[in-house]
Amino acid sequence: MGARYRSAAVLRIFTAMEPEILEVHCLIKQAISTLSSSRDRAEIIRTLQSVKQNLRGPETANPSPQKKEFLKTYYSHFLQVLTNNLSVDWLQLLPVNQEKELLDDFFLNGPPHEAFLVLLDTITATRPSLRQERCVAILEQFLQEDRMAQLIEEICLEYTSPHMSSLQETLLNKISALPDHMANKLEKDNRAIFYPENYYPLLGQEMVLVLERIYEQLKGGMDSSLFFVSQLLGKVCMQGHTDAVLHVLVPRLTILTQSDCIWQRISWRLVENVPERWMENVVSGFVRLSAGPNVLSRLLGNIVLKNKKANFVLTHKFLLLQYQLKTSVLQNLLGYLAGEKSRGCLLIEVLKKLLETWSNSSALRHTPIEQQLYISKAIVIILAELSDSEIQEHKRELLSGMMAGVECHLDSNIARVRQLGMAVAECLSARVNSGDHRLKFEYAEDDELRELKSLSNPRHLSSWEAPPQQHKDESSQLESGQSLAETSLNPVESRQNSQEVQDSESASELDSDDELIPYDLSIDTELQRNRAPVYISDSVEVLMTSADPEQIEITLKAVENLIRKNPTASREISVQLTKVLLHLEDKFNISGFTGLRQGGLVAITVTDTIPVTQYLTTEFYAVNYSLTQRLDILDVLALAAQELSQPDSSQRATNESPSIQLLKSETSGAYNPSQQWKKIIEKRIENKTQRFTRGASRPEPEAVPNRLSPVAGYFFFPLIRNYDRPQTPFDFLAEESLIMGRLIHTLAIIMYFSVNALVAIHMGKALLDFIWAVRYHTDAYVRQGTLFAVSSVLLSVPNNILLTEVPDELLEIRCWLADVAENDADEGCRRSALQSLLLMENFKKKLGVFTE
C-alpha cells in the first residue's frame, strides 16, 4: 500500500512540482541515501535533524507546504528507512542522550496511523532483534502518549474520503487485534501494555478522548463523523473484549450524558453506527454495564426503534433465545424498553411474545428450567413496568395467555415448574384482575419464588447503583449531615432507653413474684385424653371403627412400635392391617399423618413380607384407588425394600453381648522390679476406674443374612408385570406420566437394593426391557426415572454377568445414553446419563482386566 502512495506521489512530483516541494523532495532523497549508506555519526545526526525540522515546523493551523508535502508523501517511506537502519552498530552512531529526540520523535509526532502501521509491520516482519525491540519500545511509547486517540480521530476526520476505506479496514484489524499480533510475535518478551487486560481499557480511554475531541468540534459548529470509532468499538466487542472496553466507556458516558444533549447524541450515534453484524455485542455490553434504565435510555436513545438488528437483539434474542442475563440486567433492559412512550407499545408486544412462550406446553417440556425461570422473571418485571391502562387495554390477550400457561404449568410433574407457574400466574392476575378475582395458589414459598415475586414491585430508580457523579461531594455532605443528625438524635434516644431500663428495673424490684416459689411444673404437658392401645388387634379395631380423632392419633402413633414389638401377632392380621392403613384417610388433619401411616405400612411389610407385598402390588393395579394411595404403595414398597436390604439393627442390638478383652498374661517381665511396680500402679488405677462396658473398641460386624434377597422378586415382578395389561385402570404409557415416573423410580430403587441377590440379573433384564419402551418419553420425570433405572441396574447386577447376559442391550443403551447426555433438554437427565456412561466406561476397564 505504501508503494502505491509513493508512486502516486512521485507522479505528482513530476507533473506539478512546486519549488518548495522540490526542495523537500531533494532533501528527503538525499537524507534517505545518507541514512542508508553513511556511517558517519555527524552526518547522520545532521541529516536527521534537518528532516526533523520538516516534521516539526511551526505548530500552526496551516502547516508549511514543505511539511505538508513531507508528511503526505515521504513520511511513511522515511520511517521505513529509519526502521531498516535500526541495528546495533547504527544505533551506536547516535548519541545516547539524543537517541529519543532523533529517532523516536519521528514516530511520535508524525501522522499516527502511518507510524503505527510502519511500526507494527516492522515488528511483525522481523525476528527478535534489536530492531524489533526498538520498535516495540516506540510502539509502547506511542500508546502511552495517547497517539492512538490521535490516530482514531484523524481517521474519523478523513472518513469521507473514498480511498481511505481499505486503509481503514487495515487499521481496524490491526488496532483491534494488536494484543494478538504482539503476543504472537513477541511470545515471552511481550510487554504488559499489550496484554488484553491492559490494552483494551486503554483503547476505551482513547475512545473517550476521541469522543471528547469530537464533542469539542461539534460544539464549535464543525461536522464530525463517529463512524470509525463505532466500527472499532464493534469490532473489539465482537472479539470478546466488550467488558474491558465498555467498563471504561460506559461510566464515563453515563456522567457526560447526564445533562448534555450533545453528549447524548454522540452516544446514540456511536451505537447506531456500529455495523449490524457487531451490534449485538455492543448493545449487550451497554445493557449489562449501564446502571439503570434511565442511564441506558440516555446512552442508547431510540436505537431499538431505529435499528432492526438492535430491535431484534433487545426484544427477542435477549429475552427468548438466551437466558444468561442477570435479573438486575433484565430489569434494566425491560425498564429501558418501558422507558418512553414511543417504546411503550414495544413492551406490551414483548410481553405477549413472552406469554406465548410461557404458555406453550411444548416449550415448557423442551426448554431447561433455568430458561423458564428467566422468562417468568421477564414477565413479572414487565408487569411491574406496565401501566394499568395498558394492561386493561390488552386484558383479553393477557388473560388467555395466562389461562393456557397456568394449565400447562400445573400439568407438569416437576414441582419447581408448577410453583413457578403459580407464582407468575398470581402476579399476572394481580395486575390483570382487580378486586376479588385474583388467583391465589397454595404453595410453599422458597427463596427463588420470593425473589420472583419481589420483582413484581417496580424497582425504584434510586435503587440502581448510582453512577460516579460529579455531585459526589454533595451526596457525601448529605450523608455526613444525616449521620450528624443521627448522632445528635441518638443521645436523646439512648437517654430514653436508659430511663426505660431504669423504670422497668425499679418496677421489677417492686413488682416481682419472686417471693412465691413455683411448684414443679413438669406435669403441665399436652393433654392426652386417650390411652394408646397395647395390642395390635386393638389398634386395628380403633383404626377401623373409631371416630375419635385423638384416639386415632394415639393409635396411629403407636402402631409402628406395636407391629415391630410383636411380629407374630402382627403376622396374623398383616394383610388386614395393611388394608386398614392403606385406606385410612386423614379426616382430622393429624399432624405427621402421612409419616405415621407410612411408618406403620413399612413396618408391617417388613414383618410379614410376602403376603403384604402380594397384596400391595395387586392393589397398585386395582381399580378405585386414588393417585395418592398408589403413590403411597410405591413409597412403602421402596422403603420396605430398603429396610430389608440393610442388616437387621434391632436383632443385633439384642444379641450383642459385650465381648471381653483378655488381660495380658502377667508372666512376661515378672523379674523386672520396675515393671512390676508399674503394674501395681496400673492395677490400682484400673481398680478405681469405672467402665460401663469393657470390650473391643469396635466389634466386628456380624454377618447376617440379607433379608431382601429371598423376597426381592415379590417386590419387583408383580409391579413390573402388569403395567400394560388392558385391565389396569389407566393407561400408564400415555397419560399418567407422574405415576409412571414414580413406578420406574420405585422399580429402580428396589433394583438397587437387590444388589447381591440372586434374582438381580433377572430383575435387571426385565427392567431394561421395560424402560426401553419409555426411554424417549416426553416427560422429563419419566426420563429421569429411566436413567436412574439404568444406573441402578449397572450398579446392582454384577458386571460380568451383565456383559454375558445382555451384551447387545448394553451397546444399545450406551448409544442412547450418549444421545441423551448430549441432546436432552433436562439438565438432570443429561447429568445422570453422563453418570451412567461413566459407569459403563468403568465396566469396560474392568472387562479389559478381566479378559487379560
Place this chain on the structure above:
Amino acid sequence: MLEERGVWVWGDAEGARNFCGNSMAIPPPDPKFVLRGTGASVNTLHFCCSDQEDWNPILFSGSANGQIHIWNLKTHRADKVLESHNKQSVLWIHTLQGRNGLISQGRDAAVSTWDLSEGRTAVIDSIPLDSYGFCQCSLMQEGVGHYLLASPGSTSSEVKILDLPKKTPVWVLKPPADAKLGMPMCLKLWQPPSGSRPLLLVGYENGSLTLWDLSEKKMLSHLACHNEPIMCLDFDPERAKGISGSSEKLLSSWGLDNQQNLKLQNTLTLVNAGIADTCIRQDKKILATAGWDHRIRIFGWKKLKPLAVLQYHIASVHCVTFSDHVVPSERLMAAGSKDQRISLWSVYNKP
C-alpha cells in the same frame, strides 16, 4: 382413676415440701378437701366466710341440674340444697347481704333472688333476662341493700344494667353497629377506687375487650386481646390491671392507663387451650385459672409467673374462686368441674 391417685388423702403440701428438700422442685399439692354429691357438673362457686366471726364458713355451688348447694366448710357436707331455675343449669350465684340473701342466674334466662335468713329458702323475686346465652352476670353493691346488676341484653353485643332491688333497667349499653363484637361473653362491673362512677368491662365473642362508662353510656376503650371468644376476665382495681382468658391457649393481662385506655401488657401461652374461669385472690398476689384441660393453674399476679399446675379433676374445670377468710392462712381456693366435684385447695397461704 380416683382410687389410683389416692385422692382421699387429706394431706397438705408442706409434708411433701419437707420431704423433697429444697434442691428439687416441689411436687404440686393435692386438694385439701373434695366435695362430692352435686349430681351434675359444677358451674359456679361462691364463698361466704367472713361475714360473722363465729359462723361456719360456707361455700355456695351451682350445678348443671339447677341445684344450689350450700356447703358447710367445717363439716364438709351440704347444709342445704336449693332447687332452682326449673332444673335448668345454674350459671352464676352471688350472695346478697352476707349469707342472708342469694342471687342466682340460670339457663332459663332468669335471675332469682333468695331469702336465706333464719333457715328460709324462698325465692323472693325472679327477674327475666333477655339472653339465653352463657354469659354470667356481674353484681356491684352501690349502697346498703342497693345493687347494680350487669346482664347480657336482648340484641347481640348489648349489655343491660339493672337496678336491684327495683328491677328497673338503668342503662343499656350498645356498641356501635359496625363494631361486630359478637355476643358478650363475660362481664365485670366495678367501682374505681377514686372515681364514683361505676365502670364495666365486657369481653366479647370476637376476642375483644371494651371498657364502658355507665353513666355516660360511652365506650371508653377497646382492646382486641384475643383471637377467640373471651371466656373469662377478672380485674384488679388497685393496680388498674386485669386478666382475661379465652378458648385459645393465650392468657392476656392488660392495664388501664390514666386516660382510661386499655393496653395489652403481658401474654402467656399455655400448654393446652381453653380457660373457663379466672380469679385474682383478694390479696392480689396470685391468680388462678380453670382449664379445659382438667388443670387449675396458679400464676403470680404481678408478672404472670407460672407457679403451680394442680391436677386433680378428670374433666374440664368450670370455675375457680378464692375464699374471703379474714385470716390469710385459712384462705381456700375452690374449683368446680364437669366431673361433678368441687376441690378445695390451700395454696400460697404462708405469709
